[in-house]
Amino acid sequence: MKVALMSVENNIIRKEKSYRNIIESLAEYKRREQLWDCPNLGLLTIAGYFPEKWGITYIDLNKEPLEYKKYDWVFISASTGQINRAYEVADGFKNMQVKVAIGGIHASVCKEEAMNHADVVFVGEFEPVYKQFLMDMEVGTVKKFYESAEKPNLDDTKCPRYDLAGKYSYHVVPVQLSRGCPHACKFCASTKVYGRRRREKNLSSVEEEIKTIQSLWNHAFLFFTDDNMFINRDYIIGLLRILKKYKMQWYAFSDIRISDDDELLEQLAQTGCRQLLIGFESMSDDSLCEINENQWKKKQKNKYYSAVEKVQSFGIGVVGSFVLGFDHDNEKSFVDIAEFVEQTKIYATNITILTPFPGTDLYEQYVKENRIISKNWSCFNGFELTHHLKQMTLEEFEKNYMELNQRINSSKRMYVMLNYFKNILKLRLQCDKGGNQDE
Numbered sequence: 001m002k003v004a005l006m007s008v009e010n011n012i013i014r015k016e017k018s019y020r021n022i023i024e025s026l027a028e029y030k031r032r033e034q035l036w037d038c039p040n041l042g043l044l045t046i047a048g049y050f051p052e053k054w055g056i057t058y059i060d061l062n063k064e065p066l067e068y069k070k071y072d073w074v075f076i077s078a079s080t081g082q083i084n085r086a087y088e089v090a091d092g093f094k095n096m097q098v099k100v101a102i103g104g105i106h107a108s109v110c111k112e113e114a115m116n117h118a119d120v121v122f123v124g125e126f127e128p129v130y131k132q133f134l135m136d137m138e139v140g141t142v143k144k145f146y147e148s149a150e151k152p153n154l155d156d157t158k159c160p161r162y163d164l165a166g167k168y169s170y171h172v173v174p175v176q177l178s179r180g181c182p183h184a185c186k187f188c189a190s191t192k193v194y195g196r197r198r199r200e201k202n203l204s205s206v207e208e209e210i211k212t213i214q215s216l217w218n219h220a221f222l223f224f225t226d227d228n229m230f231i232n233r234d235y236i237i238g239l240l241r242i243l244k245k246y247k248m249q250w251y252a253f254s255d256i257r258i259s260d261d262d263e264l265l266e267q268l269a270q271t272g273c274r275q276l277l278i279g280f281e282s283m284s285d286d287s288l289c290e291i292n293e294n295q296w297k298k299k300q301k302n303k304y305y306s307a308v309e310k311v312q313s314f315g316i317g318v319v320g321s322f323v324l325g326f327d328h329d330n331e332k333s334f335v336d337i338a339e340f341v342e343q344t345k346i347y348a349t350n351i352t353i354l355t356p357f358p359g360t361d362l363y364e365q366y367v368k369e370n371r372i373i374s375k376n377w378s379c380f381n382g383f384e385l386t387h388h389l390k391q392m393t394l395e396e397f398e399k400n401y402m403e404l405n406q407r408i409n410s411s412k413r414m415y416v417m418l419n420y421f422k423n424i425l426k427l428r429l430q431c432d433k434g435g436n437q438d439e
Helices: 020-025 027-036 041-047 083-094 105-109 111-115 130-139 190-194 203-216 233-246 256-260 262-270 285-289 301-312 331-344 361-368 394-408 411-438
Strands: 002-007 055-060 073-077 099-103 120-123 145-147 172-175 221-224 250-254 273-281 317-324 348-353
Touching (some): 002 041, 020 394, 027 172, 027 348, 041 055, 041 073, 073 083, 083 099, 099 105, 105 111, 105 120, 105 190, 111 145, 172 203, 203 233, 233 262, 250 256, 256 262, 256 273, 256 301, 262 273, 262 301, 273 301, 301 317, 301 331, 301 411, 317 331, 331 394, 331 411, 348 394
Parallel strands (some): 002 073, 073 099, 099 120, 120 145, 273 317, 317 348
């Protein structure tokens, strides 16, 4: 069996957008591009379940041009913003009589659409259905849809086939510890596919993955993809023991509660954690109320400033994640974020535009309200407005969005932030030396 795993391009901002060149020139966008320069973990994960006798080729179209070669099967996993390109690639292979399978969150929530470009669509997680799929392949009776009715236990998951991607010089390599997130934000499709209950991998499996990654990319920066890595403290303590052995730098997502745990923050710093993305989402109380029913995010807002100061005091850069485009957002929303960024000297930001991804509660709401501007999925990339706002025109929004990005990427802000971090790291180094002398 000759199989290709096809990872399509990460063209985040469409060429048609007038502000693309400006955004792509900014320092924080360039940092973000480095984070995106990583293997497609979904494809490598399913490859771990394929028979060893198969000839499997992993192809990253961000690294090399597409060639339509003859395979028995091509497997594609793509985000909503990538899905149009994925369909183009799929159609090209189908025209050559190559079988195509498509999976991922977008295909899971738009399965009939995906089926127009595939022979098989995987809906949900792969582990519960892979045995049936492989048996059906063997006898030539594959179904159109393979839908996982259960959320699999991750204790005995197989190691992703990182070795297939070893031919590429990636800067960042993703690792998934768990699936599921308890927060169920209106704009996130993850909970719809993975559920609200957190399911964790066995730490021995995680160590095998880290060991494999280090053998392939000695200086790789680990990116833990979990929606919130630190929910289970005991589990994380076990993970930190592993990370300490391998001496690799890493990055993860957290919520604001991490700032309450000094002991854990010190361990993160000691084991190579260089950045934590924290989802602040908005500086507006009204906008925070829109995110989830229990208003958990809003209840944490009074800790925003102190949380950044605390985390960064350990030499860990906070990447502040904000979303713009809520119903209550206006020009002041942009100014408030800029002032917060400047006053906290936050290491970096991830400022995206509220996107009603298909499968989310937000998408269903905006469809009912007839507020979706375009159903061109390439626009659903987090950097383009795809719905009508209540308090701003599209032109006003884009003007303020550009001004905000330019302000927080100014040379002055970068200079102040870098000096701030130099002083923190210098102080920590002095404290470490003092501690060693005392010993």
